[in-house]
Amino acid sequence: MEIKIDLREILTDEFGNIENLAETIKRQIVSNLTNSLAKGIQLKVNDEIAKLIDDQIKKVVECQMPSLFSELIDKEYTIVDDYGCRNRTTTMRNQLIKTLTDQMVYKKTQYSSEKTYFTKNIDAVVAQKMDDFKKQFNLKVDEVFTKEALDYAFRKMQEKLQ
Secondary structure (H helix, E strand, C coil): CCCCCCCCCCCECCCCCECCHHHHHHHHHHHHHHHHHHHHHHHHHHHHHHHHHHHHHHHHHHHHHHHHHHHHHCCEEEEECCCCCEEEEEEHHHHHHHHHHHHCCCCCCCCHHHCCHHHHHHHHHHHHHHHHHHHHHHHHHHHHHHHHHHHHHHHHHHHHHC
């Protein structure tokens, strides 16, 4: 069995000329370094461009947002329901006030998914206050009970000793 290895495929340059081993290694190293540097530079350039674009967008939004928001909040529009029926005209400000007013009603419901944020927050505050009260109450009861139990035991010991 005989194995023949043809190094001409490995040792030829892009024009088909045969190079020596040193030239081939040099060409491969230069090619790999060039490719890796190009990729690194491209990534760095892309990151810098993305950062500049983000900064410019933030600046424009900061400049334009107050005027845009004040314009939008008082602009009238017509409410359209799920079936496409047009209702009365209103503004964003009036709808926000109406929505907040409607949400700020305490409704005791059976399921927590039906509770409004207002109801959930009220329940959370009440539960926290009740827990604090319970801890304080238990401390006082334990303190009074311990004191009375010790007084009772002391009196009984005195009676037995006399």
